[in-house]
Amino acid sequence: MNSPAPSEQVRSRGRREVRTENVDLNRSVKAARISLPPGPPTTPFIGNLFEFPKRRLHLKFSEWAKIYGDVFSLKVLNQTIIVLSSPTAMHKIIDVRSTSSSNRPKSIIADMITPNNMNMGTGRFEATQLMHDFLLSPESWFDHLRRYTTSFALGIIYGKRGPTLGSQDVMDFMDVHPQFINALEIGTLPPVDLFPILTLVPEKWAKWKRTVAHIKNLHVTLYDRLLSNVERRLVQGSEERGVLMEHAIRNAEKLGLVSREHLLHLGGVLLEGSDTSSAALQNAVYALTLYQDVQSRIQRELDEVVGTNRAPIFDDLPKLKYLLAFIDECNRFRPVGPLGLPHEMTKDEIVDGYLYPKGAVLFVNIWGMGRDERYFDQPEEFNPDRFIRHPFGIKDGVVDDPARRPNMQFGGGKRVCPGIVFAKSSLELNVANLAWAFRFSPAIDDATGVELTPSLDNYSDHIQGVTATPKPYPITIWLRYSSQREIINRQMAEVQSTLDRFDED
Template sequence: MDKVALGVILSALIAFALSKTFSLGSRRKGLPPGPPTKWLIGNAHIFPKGNLHLAFAEWSKVYGDVISLQVFHQTIIVLNSPSAIREIIDKRNVASSNRPRTMIGERLVPNEANFGMSKLADEKWKACRKAANALLHSDNLKKFTNLQTAETHQLLWDFYHTPEDWFQNIHRFVVSFASIIIYGKRSPRVKSRDVAEFMAVHPQFMDAMNISAIVPVDIFPILDKVPEIFVKWKKQVKQVRKMHEALYGRLLGQVQDRLKLNIGNGCFMEDMILRGDKLGINDRDVLLNLGGVLLQGSDTTSVALQNIICCLVCYPDAQEKVYKEIEQVVGVDRPPHIDDLPNLPYTRAFIEESNRLRPLDPLALPHCMNQDEIVNGVLYPKGSVIFMNIWGLMHDERYFEDPYEFKPERFLSNSFGVRQDADDDPARRPNLMFGGGRRVCPGMPFAQLALGINTASLIWAFSFSPYRDPKSGKEILPDMSHYSVGVIASPKPVKLQITPRSQKHVDVIEKCFQETGGIFAPFEHELSNEDQQFNAKYRDLM
């Protein structure tokens, strides 16, 4: 090769290398618009450390419904409208069904056993997904109606006798009812072992999965190589994983033991164990973590109900309207029943508005493109992380009048709550809060059922008002902006004044609770002495 040819080749290679070097951190041609980037770091200097949904919503006002950011080499795309979600997440669900790799997530749960955050939507994931859909389908949940009602009646009893523990009482209800369905056992008390362990493990698990906490490790994989002795988070994750596997391994083992003794009760895990080979779900780690994901997912119902109660306190006029509606339909001789819900439109509107104002999952769990897609001339490259800004599209002033105000009435005039003087986004659907595509949350029927009957029952039984400081006499309202924002936006525990509507309501609550024993009996396994004493002292009196 002559010197001229060699020089041309070397010059071309140098030019290519320089172009790559100078383009580091820049936005690729064809990507959605977004804030200006800087060399090498892209948008890392302005990428928020928390409350990502708020920043994304503000940027969308400047750059449009679909925006992109570059954090070093990682492309992030944010969808800020129902139409954008439909085009990418729903219509192109094959291309967008992956999850981004998270090193902390893989340390918490092995990828091949991680149903919730599994990177690939492979055959094992599809089998788990199919099983979860069958379990949580609204038709299947009907067979648990009596148990749902009984657990709701205990929730009313708990609120009456321990109103100061209202936050924990909700967790007990959700964990107990979900455990009946998944593991065939329940928890009578807040201090029952399953509830106590779940409430010790779950917050730590969610903290570890906090998106803003894992970004540096995923952007700089070299950080994963730092020895554990120098990195606090590795020790923390190892401990959380140990606690996680101990809890769900114990629950799974109890189901297996009961099957050996022929005392099954038809719960989900029994079915998975007996039909696992046929379903393609026969690995213990997969079974352990499938049950864990389902139980963890149910806790979003706790957060939603806690949020609704905070709204009741902050918006007393709306609370009074809900109570008047329930009183007219139900009366005072019994608590509301599931069959009453279709006749309680304002109650439904109150729940919908609470969920709109404070969506549980402001960004939903992120997706990841597994191939390049070009939609309307815009590039969605392979490996890009896709966020759905649920908070942003629920506070979009183009579609919601006074979006930061609490107005349940908006859902009476329109099923989506959108303003009457504007054409709505044609892609809006009722389950946007639960994600989209192949990864849409299968627990929507469970959550909607639990929220409807428990909201109606609690408002039927109690009035909710602000806590009054005993020294100053000043009322202290829940701070609706004082939320723990990570993967889930959770209200922080707050003191409230919870007052029974009347002595008649109290008498009905006591009677209904004492009637639950026979319904619960097949699911009260492995009860501690304290649990048995609780039942004998307070419930099993008839």
């Protein structure tokens, strides 16, 4: 993304003057005229309402960033939207001014998930079952990944996993989560954030209120049942399972969890993240299928480092340089959260001469950052080697943005993803396992004999939501070596008793 000085045309059409008085910025700014960042020209009263995309915001935002710079603003009716499309822009407002750029209190999970505290729960055992599920019914691979990520999250949060797609907790989550994401879609519900007066409409005349109440009831019912199971085990003196909710209940006062509602919300925030983990694994499988030469190189590395007589373990991961580069390239090429989680300004801030007003919504354009031609050579090409040459994949001969850091797709400031440790280790181990055990290739249409090539642009319709989730697509999966069948079956038998313990309420 370029950061050009706005042209005279942009100056006259795109810069909105905002009058601020008595703004507390650790200095006296009185009756000052400070402009918002530049942006597309606005129409009186409605702003950029008609230009605002209905789908795939990240693509339009990246297009606008090339015109208006790394930071640009939009107006949708009375709502200010500011888009950050470079690591430096993100750092200056999301990290440095995190107190002002999020009205959400610091997540206690960051304090709970530390090397001394961390318990991967059923993590590596669930990874074994995922391999076993692929072995038994490879045609259901997409659902296996959804079950795995949901069950993994249930296990580490509540100590109660979902062994099958038909498990009650898994089914309930997969019922309520799409409804929740759909409710967040732009245009699905009335714009109550822009017109708060709509909240005064009686429920009998506002179907959307009944929809929201229904989704809330599903959420509360699910999370209350999960939390109650943990509370009951603790009251009964059952052996603790070393999971997050046990720790949260035991240390509720210390962690600032002053009510049961806080515990319900805590579990919900973490469990909702399983959707992004599933999407990341699905993208990785599609990439293995699409780029056969990349898949072959990963498997040669696995054979050299791990061998064929056992499955990969966590200790192998640092030695699998190309596999880790492949995962980094998947995250750059198709980030599952292309715009991250929106932030909201809680007070006025001035950064580089521009006003970030209180109430403005901030989007971090992760998609655009990974496609910035100033830093990435041929950004539309899938090429893991870029991460072999440079830890951030930057092309040769350029000075990188000094604010770039690892794992920017997990957010920043107070809104950084609380499950980053679990998400990364889970993704890396499972990609290693699946690539070690199986070969992936495009499926063949039985009727025509034509190869069915999947696309990484094959997103679900819920592209405006938090997650860019791939759609299911048929692929062909088979064992790389016949001996691996016995290894996977034996490993599954070894972990079954541990998994069974987490099947119980």
